[in-house]
Amino acid sequence: MWEYTDKVKKYFTEPVNVGEIPDADGVGEVGSLACGDALKLTFKLDEQGRIADAKFQTFGCASAIASSSALTEMVKGMTLEEAEKLTNKDIAEFLGGLPKEKMHCSVMGEEALQAAIRNYKGLEPLPSEEGEVVCQCFGVTDKEIEKVALNNDLHTVEEITNFTKAGGGCGECQDKIQAVLDRLWDTAPQQPVEVKPPAAKKKKLTNIQKMKLIEETLEREVRPALKADGGDIELIDIDGDKVLVSLRGRCSSCAASQATLGQFVQSKLREFVSEDLVVEEVKP
Amino acid sequence: MSGERVVYMDNNATTQAAPEVVAAMLPFFGEYYGNPSSMHNFGGQVGAKVDTARGQVAQLLGASPEEIVFTSCGTESDNTALNSALASQPGKRHIVTTRVEHPAVLNTCQGLAAQGYEITFLKVDRQGNLDLEAVAEAIREDTALVSVMWANNETGVIFPVPEIAEICAAKGVLFHTDAVQAVGKVPIDLDNTAISMLALSGHKLHAPKGVGVLYIKKGTPFVPFIKGGHQEHGRRAGTENVPYIIGMGKAAELARTRMDEENTKVKALRDRLETGLLEIEATMVNGDPDRRLPNTTSVSFEYVEGESILLHLSSQGICASSGSACTSGSLEPSHVLRAMGVPFTAAHGSIRFSLSVYNTEADVDHILANMPGIIERLRAMSPFWAKYQKTQCNTPGYVEP
Numbered sequence: 001m002w003e004y005t006d007k008v009k010k011y012f013t014e015p016v017n018v019g020e021i022p023d024a025d026g027v028g029e030v031g032s033l034a035c036g037d038a039l040k041l042t043f044k045l046d047e048q049g050r051i052a053d054a055k056f057q058t059f060g061c062a063s064a065i066a067s068s069s070a071l072t073e074m075v076k077g078m079t080l081e082e083a084e085k086l087t088n089k090d091i092a093e094f095l096g097g098l099p100k101e102k103m104h105c106s107v108m109g110e111e112a113l114q115a116a117i118r119n120y121k122g123l124e125p126l127p128s129e130e131g132e133v134v135c136q137c138f139g140v141t142d143k144e145i146e147k148v149a150l151n152n153d154l155h156t157v158e159e160i161t162n163f164t165k166a167g168g169g170c171g172e173c174q175d176k177i178q179a180v181l182d183r184l185w186d187t188a189p190q191q192p193v194e195v196k197p198p199a200a201k202k203k204k205l206t207n208i209q210k211m212k213l214i215e216e217t218l219e220r221e222v223r224p225a226l227k228a229d230g231g232d233i234e235l236i237d238i239d240g241d242k243v244l245v246s247l248r249g250r251c252s253s254c255a256a257s258q259a260t261l262g263q264f265v266q267s268k269l270r271e272f273v274s275e276d277l278v279v280e281e282v283k284p
Numbered sequence: 285m286s287g288e289r290v291v292y293m294d295n296n297a298t299t300q301a302a303p304e305v306v307a308a309m310l311p312f313f314g315e316y317y318g319n320p321s322s323m324h325n326f327g328g329q330v331g332a333k334v335d336t337a338r339g340q341v342a343q344l345l346g347a348s349p350e351e352i353v354f355t356s357c358g359t360e361s362d363n364t365a366l367n368s369a370l371a372s373q374p375g376k377r378h379i380v381t382t383r384v385e386h387p388a389v390l391n392t393c394q395g396l397a398a399q400g401y402e403i404t405f406l407k408v409d410r411q412g413n414l415d416l417e418a419v420a421e422a423i424r425e426d427t428a429l430v431s432v433m434w435a436n437n438e439t440g441v442i443f444p445v446p447e448i449a450e451i452c453a454a455k456g457v458l459f460h461t462d463a464v465q466a467v468g469k470v471p472i473d474l475d476n477t478a479i480s481m482l483a484l485s486g487h488k489l490h491a492p493k494g495v496g497v498l499y500i501k502k503g504t505p506f507v508p509f510i511k512g513g514h515q516e517h518g519r520r521a522g523t524e525n526v527p528y529i530i531g532m533g534k535a536a537e538l539a540r541t542r543m544d545e546e547n548t549k550v551k552a553l554r555d556r557l558e559t560g561l562l563e564i565e566a567t568m569v570n571g572d573p574d575r576r577l578p579n580t581t582s583v584s585f586e587y588v589e590g591e592s593i594l595l596h597l598s599s600q601g602i603c604a605s606s607g608s609a610c611t612s613g614s615l616e617p618s619h620v621l622r623a624m625g626v627p628f629t630a631a632h633g634s635i636r637f638s639l640s641v642y643n644t645e646a647d648v649d650h651i652l653a654n655m656p657g658i659i660e661r662l663r664a665m666s667p668f669w670a671k672y673q674k675t676q677c678n679t680p681g682y683v684e685p
Contacts, residue, residue, distance in 0.1 A: 002591075012595065018665045033668055034628045036609040036617065037589065040667040057667035059632075061591035061608070065665065138615070161615070168615035220410070220625035227627075272407075 004062060005096035011066035016073060019055045028116030028125070030108055034225040035138055035165070037064045037105065041112040043075065045120075051075045051083060056112075063102040070094050071109040080117055086110065087151045088163070103163045107148055134176045136263040137169025142180045149184055157181070170267065210273060211238055217272040218245075222265050233265065241276045243269060291647045293557075294603045295488070296437050296465055296580060296638035301531065302490040308534040309492070312527035320524050321515060334524055337533025341497055344536040345482070346473035353498045353519045354529050358464040358485030359388040361498035362431075364509035364520070365460040365481040366392050369429035370401065372505035373458075376428035382406045382414060382443075383623035385433050388483075389462050390619070393431075406432075411572035412441035412624050420451050429458045434466035434482075438607055438620040438636055439571030440580025442470060446477045453478035458504065464488055468539035469546045469577050480504045486528065490640070491535035495528035542641055550639050551578035553648055557637060558583065560652040564659055566672065570607075570626055570634060579639040582607070582621075584630035587669045588662040593635055596658040602651055607634040629668070 004012070024042035031038030037060030046052035054072040058065050071091055075083050088106035092098045098106055115125045131143030148154065148163045157177045161168040167177050181187075205213065218235055226233055226247075236244040245265060266279035292300070318327035320334045335349065342349045355361045366379065366389065381393050383405045393403045404422045408414055414432070423430065430452045435442045445461050452459040460481040463472065467484045474482065481504060486495040500506055500519065512521030558581045561567060570582040585593060590608030597604055607618030609632060616622065617631035626634070637651070663669040 012592070013599070015665065020670075029667070033587075033632070036615070036628075036632050038667055057665055057670070059587065059666040059668050060589050062595050064589070065592060165615050224625070224627035224629075 002063070002099050002102065004066075004099070007070075007094075007096045008063055008066040008098065011069045011095065012062040015065055015069040017053075017055045017069060018057070020057055021053060021055050026116035026120035028112040028114070028119055030111045030115055030125075031060075033059065037061065037108060039064070039068050039108050039112045041068070041071070041116045043116055043120075045080075049079055051078050051080075060105065060108075061102070063098050063105040064108060066095055067091050067098070067105040067109045068112075071113060075113065080120070083113060084117055086113060088148070089152055100159075100162045103152070104165050107163055133263065134180060135164075135166035135169065135173045136267050137173075138165040139264075140164050140166035145177060145180050146184050149181060155181060155185060155187075170271070172267075205274065213273045214238060214243060214269060214277075217269055218265070221268045221272060225264075236282050241274070241278055243277055243279045244282050245279060246282050288601050289650070291600075291602045291643075291650050293637040293639055293643065293647065293651070294605050295640040296440075296636065297605055298487045298493065299490045299640055300642060301487075301492045302535060302538055304538060305491055305531045305534045309527040309531040312530050316526070320526060321513070330526055334526060334529050337529050337536075340533035341536045344467065344472075344540045345484075345499055346475050347499055348475070348502070350517070351474070351499055351501060353500060353516045354524060354532065355496040355498050355520055356494060356525065357496040358386075358462070358483050358488070359496075360509070361483030361485075361496045362386075362388040362460075362462050363392055364498050365483060366396065366429065366431060367509050368481075368505075368507045369458050369460065370396070371507035373428045376426045378402045378404070378424055378427045380404045380406065380419065380422045380427060380430040382408065382432055384408055384412065384436055384438075384620045385431070386437055386462055386464065388464075389431055389433070402426075408441075408623055410625050412436060412439050412570070412620070413572055413575065414443055414448075416444065416447060416451065419448055420455075423452065423455050423457055427455075427457050429460055431460040431462070434461045434463035434472075435470060435577050435580075436571070436620060437465050438618055439582045439624075440465070440577035440638075441571040442466065442575045442577065445479065449478040449480075452480075465577060465580075468543060469579060471543065474499060474501070486532045486535060489532075489535045489539050491531045492528060495525060495532045497532065545641050547578045550641055550643065553643055553645065554579055554581055554637070554639050556645075557581065557639075557648045557651060560648070561655060564656050568630060570621060570624065570630070580636065581638075582634055582636045584626065585633040585635065585659050586629045587666050587672055588633045588659060590633055590635060592662050593633065593658060596661070597635075597651075597654065600650070600654045602654065605636050605638075607636065608632045 021042040021044050025045045026043045028041045040057045043051050043054040054075050056068040056072050058068040074094055088110040091106040091109045118125060131141035134140055134142050134145060144164060145160055145166060152163060154160055154163060157167055157174050160166055160177050167174045215235060218233060222233055232248045234246045236246055262279055262281050269277045316330050318330040320327060320331035338349045338352045341352050379393060381389055397403045406414060406418055406422060432443055432445060432448050434445045449459045458480040461479055462483050464483060464485040468489050480501050482499040484497045487493040506519060508519055510521050515521055515524055561583050566586040568584050570584055590606030594606050607621045609615050609617045621631040621634055
């Protein structure tokens with residue numbers, strides 16, 4: 001059982017500002033069903049350009065709901081310049097703190113606010129210089145890791161996982177996260193990087209077995225996740241270890257959309273079929 | 285919470301120690317403190333009671349007393365079985381198990397893989413069932429052990445363990461089963477199976493936490509996991525945890541007499557609870573409904589997240605658990621539901637209710653009275669629920685909430 005502060009409990013059991021502003025000036029959507037939490041933030045400005053009203057819809061745990069509701073309270077009355085400066089740290093402090101494993105809920109709040117402000121300004125939900133995807137399980141880029149690490153003074157992979165989820169899925173990117181931290185803080189690794197035990201070796205598959213397994217894996221592991229976010233996948237061809245697929249729709253609000261999606265498919269196929277597979281996307 | 289009613293439906297996590305069990309244990313904290321290994325009568329009388337407990341467990345399992353070894357918990361029993369199979373057959377470096385095992389087996393196997401052993405993790409289908417042909421195909425010349433759980437802790441799905449044991453015996457391979465959830469709910473008659481080893485845990489069976497059992501069939505090669513003294517016929521060193529072993533024996537005796545009740549009264553309560561929960565829109569049961577423990581139901585409430593449901597339930601005094609990421613201690617939902625291919629929409633909102641003989645009709649009523657409101661509240665704030673409704677609003681039978 002998590003130890004939540006009374007304020008977190010209050011904002012979870014009696015959340016304020018639940019809903020969606022129909023004629024919102026700014027709309028920000030982050031997260032996805034596949035990721036386990038998601039937040040849609042809408043706000044309306046008054047004549048002076050201050051946030052007059054803000055509402056949220058959240059799918060997630062108690063701290064995600066509390067962080068979202070707290071965020072809507074905090075931004076009311078702010079100018080956009082003020083709101084742009086609001087960080088996850090402010091949200092966590094407002095709530096009297098969050099369990100460290102739940103800090104990513106406050107980061108989701110900050111990201112939704114940034115996305116809503118960018119939406120108001122007519123920009124893409126994510127900055128164009130979004131960087132390189134480091135964690136393929138949760139679609140987290142090096143730029144995001146750097147930003148969160150700077151804002152919260154984070155120095156270890158574990159902290160990054162708590163704040164962004166990066167590294168918390170298959171765990172394969174943990175050394176990459178360490179490299180981002182080393183680059184950022186200009187330090188040599190201070191502690192050994194945790195290496196996951198190698199996956200059990202799989203038997204060599206015949207071509208027919210492989211094709212069948214790829215189809216099954218796409219059907220079972222990949223398609224449900226994509227469909228949950230309004231996308232889909234089609235298997236075009238298998239050429240040796242090359243798997244050609246066509247992706248439709250997109251993981252609408254995941255930090256990294258199409259590029260990550262290809263990586264997601266590849267990681268699932270590598271997990272369930274063969275380590276050697278390479279997924280290539282064919283544009284429809 | 286104090287003074288308010290508690291509806292405990294998390295019995296696959298742990299159970300209440302039966303009052304009869306606690307009463308049986310108490311003298312062994314006090315006057316009967318002798319060491320069962322001692323030569324004097326003062327210790328010897330305690331040793332006799334330990335053997336009585338051994339007989340009670342053997343009777344529940346349809347085994348002989350000398351095949352029963354007391355351990356500290358189910359996890360120790362599983363670790364012992366896996367390590368013994370490798371240590372006693374040094375040339376064999378391969379283990380077959382499943383993707384849906386309890387961490388006591390799954391993580392132990394991953395640890396063995398890191399040491400260079402080869403592990404085959406068998407998959408399950410959408411209903412959580414194993415393909416028996418795949419089990420047979422996975423066995424190799426160098427397979428030391430096949431380890432398959434008897435019943436799944438999250439979904440209650442029962443594997444055909446006696447059949448799998450036959451497959452292994454035909455190929456001359458040892459077979460271990462983690463039967464922690466099955467014992468007391470599924471008829472078990474080990475003398476008439478080919479099962480080599482079986483793990484059980486006291487606290488899932490109305491004994492207290494801190495005691496387990498490993499069954500080792502006569503003739504099974506065995507190397508102790510915990511080394512030291514000659515206790516438990518040299519198979520598990522360390523002075524016996526006498527009060528808990530006495531409790532384990534009493535709990536085994538009770539379980540034998542309550543097996544029918546588990547499969548009639550408890551099952552009926554579970555079925556009524558499940559039927560009531562499924563009346564809530566966009567819900568589904570996880571796991572094959574025809575091959576399940578009588579006390580377990582895993583229900584997914586789509587488009588809401590499990591931890592939020594659990595906390596609202598908890599505020600009503602209701603104890604259950606979830607396979608959602610936020611409660612699993614990791615960032616991904618339950619490995620069992622993922623292995624079954626349960627969609628993310630459902631895995632994150634899965635709630636497991638696991639009953640015991642102590643549950644009542646009133647308990648079921650209390651949950652059914654509270655659950656619809658909790659789900660409705662959480663869905664009202666879920667961005668996905670609105671989307672789902674837009675796509676479903678033309679479905680016949682759909683009623684505007």
